[in-house]
Amino acid sequence: MNTIEAFEKDIELQSNFLKSFKTQKKLSSNQQKNTLFSGSGDSLVSAMLAESFSNGMVKFMDPLDLFKNKHLIKSKHVYFVSISGNTITNIMVAKIAKKNYCYYLKTSKSACSSLGYDHFT
DSSP states (O other): OOHHHHHHHHHHHHHHHHHHOOOOOOOOHHHHHTEEEEOSTHHHHHHHHHHHHTTTSSEEEOHHHHHHTGGGGTTOEEEEEESSSOOHHHHHHHHHHTTSEEEEEEOOOOTTOSSOSSOOO
16 A cells, blocks of 8 residues: 555544544533643643643643652543553553543554553543
8 A cells, every 4th residue: 555545544534433423521620620641752742732722721741750750640630642552651650540540541443552441440
């Protein structure tokens, strides 16, 4: 498959996904103040977008920063964004955050994710 065909197929898949997409319930302002989004690489960019779209109400952090500063996740709702589902730092921090409230947003179709499920607490 050449590059153009790959792009066309990707666009078609996105169009099909949009037909089944359902918006989620928006977090309240109070919930947003206690929410962190975290991810590495492209997933960190998605976490940054979450902060931007919330007008700075939610915050984003690199999972390595959260791992080194465990106190930052205390009493926070942490959403981990991952394309592969196998980011080692995400997994380490998720285990720590699981003691609090931890949500995992898996954006990959890979069934081989080390984090396992699309959502856990």
